[in-house]
Amino acid sequence: MSVKIPYYQAVGKEKEVFEHAYKNKIPFLLKGPTGTGKSRFIEHMAHVLDKKIITISCHEETSSTDLIGRFIIKGAETVWLDGPLTTAVKEGSIIYLDEVAEARPDVIVAIHSLTDHRRELFIDKLGETVKAHEDFMLVASFNPGYQRGFKELKPSTRQRFIAVSFEYPESKIEIEILVNETQVEHDIAKKLVAIGNKIRNLTELGLTETVSTRLLVDAAKIIQSGLPKRLAVHVAVVEPLTDDLQTLVALKDLCDLMI
Ligand code: ADP
Numbered sequence: 224m225s226v227k228i229p230y231y232q233a234v235g236k237e238k239e240v241f242e243h244a245y246k247n248k249i250p251f252l253l254k255g256p257t258g259t260g261k262s263r264f265i266e267h268m269a270h271v272l273d274k275k276i277i278t279i280s281c282h283e284e285t286s287s288t289d290l291i292g293r294f295i296i297k298g299a300e301t302v303w304l305d306g307p308l309t310t311a312v313k314e315g316s317i318i319y320l321d322e323v324a325e326a327r328p329d330v331i332v333a334i335h336s337l338t339d340h341r342r343e344l345f346i347d348k349l350g351e352t353v354k355a356h357e358d359f360m361l362v363a364s365f366n367p368g369y370q371r372g373f374k375e376l377k378p379s380t381r382q383r384f385i386a387v388s389f390e391y392p393e394s395k396i397e398i399e400i401l402v403n404e405t406q407v408e409h410d411i412a413k414k415l416v417a418i419g420n421k422i423r424n425l426t427e428l429g430l431t432e433t434v435s436t437r438l439l440v441d442a443a444k445i446i447q448s449g450l451p452k453r454l455a456v457h458v459a460v461v462e463p464l465t466d467d468l469q470t471l472v473a474l475k476d477l478c479d480l481m482i
Contacts (some may be wrong), residue, residue, distance in 0.1 A: 228470050231260065231267035234392045241268050243478075244385045245360055250338045252381065253364040255389030258435025260400075261364045264389070265319050274358065275316040277307045281326035287333035291346055305351065312337065312344045315356030324364040324374040331380050337361055338383035368432070391423060397436060405443040411452065411482075415439045418456060418481050422464070423473065430464055437461060452482045 241264075244251045253261040270278035279290065290308035302466070311318035323330070330457050336343050342355040352420065365376055368442045394416050401412035419434040442459035452455065461474045 226270075228270045229263060229266040230403055231263050232392070232453050234389070234396060235387075237264060237387050237389075237392055238271075240385065240387055242272070244273060244383050248342065248360070249383045250361040250363070252384035252386040253362070253389055254367055254386055254455070255364075256391075256432055256435060258370050258437030259389040259391060262319075262321065265317070265362055267274065269317055274360070275314070276319055277316050278319045278321060279307055279324050280321045281330065283325055283327070284328060285326040287329040288326070288348075289332060291344070292331060292348070293382060308333070308351065309344060309346065312353055312355045312359050316356030317360045317362055320363040322365060323376070324365045324376050330394045331377075334361060335380075335383070338380075339453070350429075364400055390417070391434075391436060394420065397439070400436060401439055401443045404440050407443040407447050411446060412443060414482050415442055415460075418460060418478050421477065421481065426458065426467065428465070428470055428474075432464070434460055434464065453479050458480050 238466055241251060245268075253264065265278075265462060266277060288306070290306045292304055292306035292309050295304050305313070310316070320326070320330075320334075324339070333344070336345060337355060337359075338361060342359070343356065344353045345351075346353060357472060367375075380453070391401065394413075395414045398409065398412045401407055401415060402409055407415075416439060419436075419439050420428075421432045422428075438460050440457050445455045445459055456478045457475050461471060465471060465473070
């Protein structure tokens with residue numbers, strides 16, 4: 224059975240860069256705000272390279288134990304269970320650490336030896352070192368733009384990766400993404416992208432995160448399934464952005480004029 228390749232519209236040279244990073248066994252870092260296609264890109268590339276991908280969504284509780292593994296009690300015995308990172312290292316998959324900067328610092332410590340010439344993982348609970356499989360690749364993403372709860376990646380960590388920035392695509396490409404993802408009419412996609420760009424340029428609103436391609440895709444989807452256009456834009460684009468009443472009203476009025 225052939226599996227359909229996840230659709231990804233290239234914005235720059237990211238596909239070529241990724242292929243070369245993979246060939247040379249260099250870890251890959253995707254930088255950029257949420258909803259800019261980072262996860263989709265990795266799914267797409269994993270398909271192109273015919274690789275299995277293991278995704279971990281990191282949060283402030285994610286620890287090296289979650290990634291490396293732990294002992295569990297099974298009946299009367301204690302048995303070791305490999306975590307997703309150890310599995311990927313052993314079987315030669317791509318591990319994707321989404322929002323890696325959110326994880327606990329011991330995660331960063333744990334991946335260091337995998338990101339240089341050693342390409343090995345130390346399992347402290349077993350006192351074992353595992354050499355990475357030929358095809359193992361480490362991929363991580365991080366969002367440099369958070370204004371609150373801002374977490375940085377230290378230069379000593381960042382410099383172990385090849386890094387590519389993911390931004391909102393130019394209009395022509397973003398319209399194409401909307402049409403491809405949702406089969407929405409070109410004219411509606413064009414209007415949604417114009418709304419996205421308009422709000423992105425309203426920097427004075429001080430939004431923590433602005434309109435992502437994901438929000439526009441969601442708006443297009445619910446328009447396609449029959450929700451009135453203005454309502455769709457209100458609930459898919461405006462409401463997720465802010466809770467400030469005045470800003471909500473102003474943005475909804477603005478969008479009503481554009482769709
Ligand atoms: P991120 O991982 O950056 O938060 P995602 O990869 O989950 O973002 O993208 C969110 C959605 O936006 C995807 O499900 C897809 O519909 C759409 N999308 C964004 N950029 C692209 C792109 N370049 N090609 C195809 N779809 C895209």
